[in-house]
Amino acid sequence: MRLTREEVLHIAHLARIELKEEEVEKFREQLSEILTFVEKLNELNTEGIDPKFQVIPAENVLREDIPGMSLPREKVFMNAPETDGEYFVVPKVVKK
Amino acid sequence: MELLNKSLRELGNLIRKKELKPSELLETLLKRIEETEEKLNAYITVTEEEARKRVEVADRELEKLSEDEIPELFGIPISIKDNINVEGVRMTCASKILKDFISPYDATVVKRLRERGAIFIGKNNLDEFAMGSSTETSYFGPTRNPWDLERVPGGSSGGSAAAVSARSALASLGSDTGGSIRQPASFCGVVGLKPTYGRVSRYGLTAFASSLDQIGPITKNVEDAALLMNIISGQDSKDATSAKVPVPDFLSSINGEVKGLKAGLPKEYFVEGIEPEVKEKVFEAVKRLESLGIEFEEISLPHTAYAVETYYIIAPAEASSNLGRFDGVRYTYRAKDYKDLIDMYKKTRAEGFGDEVKRRIMIGTYTLSAGYYDAYYLKAQKVRTLIYRDFEESFKKVDFIVTPVSPTTAFKIGERTDDPIKMYLSDIFTIAVNLAGLPALSMPCGFDSSGLPIGIQFIGKAFDEETILKVGNALEKELKLNTLPPL
Numbered sequence: 001m002r003l004t005r006e007e008v009l010h011i012a013h014l015a016r017i018e019l020k021e022e023e024v025e026k027f028r029e030q031l032s033e034i035l036t037f038v039e040k041l042n043e044l045n046t047e048g049i050d051p052k053f054q055v056i057p058a059e060n061v062l063r064e065d066i067p068g069m070s071l072p073r074e075k076v077f078m079n080a081p082e083t084d085g086e087y088f089v090v091p092k093v094v095k096k
Numbered sequence: 097m098e099l100l101n102k103s104l105r106e107l108g109n110l111i112r113k114k115e116l117k118p119s120e121l122l123e124t125l126l127k128r129i130e131e132t133e134e135k136l137n138a139y140i141t142v143t144e145e146e147a148r149k150r151v152e153v154a155d156r157e158l159e160k161l162s163e164d165e166i167p168e169l170f171g172i173p174i175s176i177k178d179n180i181n182v183e184g185v186r187m188t189c190a191s192k193i194l195k196d197f198i199s200p201y202d203a204t205v206v207k208r209l210r211e212r213g214a215i216f217i218g219k220n221n222l223d224e225f226a227m228g229s230s231t232e233t234s235y236f237g238p239t240r241n242p243w244d245l246e247r248v249p250g251g252s253s254g255g256s257a258a259a260v261s262a263r264s265a266l267a268s269l270g271s272d273t274g275g276s277i278r279q280p281a282s283f284c285g286v287v288g289l290k291p292t293y294g295r296v297s298r299y300g301l302t303a304f305a306s307s308l309d310q311i312g313p314i315t316k317n318v319e320d321a322a323l324l325m326n327i328i329s330g331q332d333s334k335d336a337t338s339a340k341v342p343v344p345d346f347l348s349s350i351n352g353e354v355k356g357l358k359a360g361l362p363k364e365y366f367v368e369g370i371e372p373e374v375k376e377k378v379f380e381a382v383k384r385l386e387s388l389g390i391e392f393e394e395i396s397l398p399h400t401a402y403a404v405e406t407y408y409i410i411a412p413a414e415a416s417s418n419l420g421r422f423d424g425v426r427y428t429y430r431a432k433d434y435k436d437l438i439d440m441y442k443k444t445r446a447e448g449f450g451d452e453v454k455r456r457i458m459i460g461t462y463t464l465s466a467g468y469y470d471a472y473y474l475k476a477q478k479v480r481t482l483i484y485r486d487f488e489e490s491f492k493k494v495d496f497i498v499t500p501v502s503p504t505t506a507f508k509i510g511e512r513t514d515d516p517i518k519m520y521l522s523d524i525f526t527i528a529v530n531l532a533g534l535p536a537l538s539m540p541c542g543f544d545s546s547g548l549p550i551g552i553q554f555i556g557k558a559f560d561e562e563t564i565l566k567v568g569n570a571l572e573k574e575l576k577l578n579t580l581p582p583l
Binding site for chain 1: 445
């Protein structure tokens, strides 16, 4: 699998990672190599095989519907880059 | 050094009998950390002050408590891989993006250790977000191998393994997604256990690949691993994937009989790419186990040849989703100059993440994207079923499986950093275990001709850590290796 420059830029956009010009080519090479490497799986016939998303049998985890303690507000915000004490503050997203 | 070389149980007994004060133990350890850190860089944060405050209290409490009231880890300092939360302490995940993050709460494993009297001495270095096999991708610089400072300690729990090996930690907790406890344990000549998926709560562990991650002990000996497993195992309401399975007393069962156990040697694991000395030492250990009455037979795990490829689809896919949260909104780092929200995300992540993390996020983003999901992610999950079935079949015949931990001993710093795939292949023998959710123990079984440790891996049935710990303990007593590095 050889990725194109446009594909790398598209993936980076989806992943929300800005790439410098010199990184585009480096990652194009490396990601292509990794994708080629994993293509080995195509040697295997997996028709009729169920996927194994979880290895231990999934069980419903239930508890009594009683309110418990959650993190106090000051702890929720203690690592926020920007906060007004009640909300996380982000750049404006709505346009006039 | 004599004190730091003692097992956790011996130290616990000395404290319980009031022959050793927690403060004496702490000061001895802090001195060792000071002596070794400049060479090793095994810690990102040493919480010296906090630990001193805690032992001061412990010293006083000890006076008042009677011998049987004192818990087994009373006043004993433990170190923690820096992707696990310890309340009030910085947790960086060895990443620039979290360099100033302070943990708002304790991980369940930390809470459980605290309840048994442990104190925390610091946070160990790792590959950024546990993505790597050498501890070279850390934002805080690489950790060095105590056996040879020019070599890597393995990874991603390289700081934990190096510190335990150098005796600048008494014991540590690491995390293992594809070999991150076992491979560094092997490179540094210490013991590492990856428990069964679901055995130990992951609450408070920074998620990398949620269907593979598991926390486990890195220790000087098998007994210490069993002791820590007794404390950290068990269901936790805060982790819905932690299993409702009874926890045995691992410590009391390690001295059990190994005679008559059946072990499997997978023929696919002893072929190409493995260093002759590694193979030789593993087979010597097998001979010793045979002399103890364990019966060996050849087994086949044909699909493990596809394990690394499967892993490098599943783990990055899960990582790309898990690391989405680091976007400059909630977790400390935010880029300075940006046009709008999307630009803020992109610049924060571009500046905050290192190359290996970016590679994995992008691979995961690609394989999960529209049109590619079936070809990559779904395909890999189906191959995972085949790998799982290989083990299931083998465990009908044998009680546990024996393999090397890694095909080579510790490699040189810088040797593989430019070649991601070569780096990935150092986990070729450990990765299938995570895909199948099984427990596996890594322990030293000898040294190569340059004096570097070689590790052997015992893979157990799901929730049967008891057997592999018991076999490990028996082998340790049989080999009596000197695992103290010349540092």
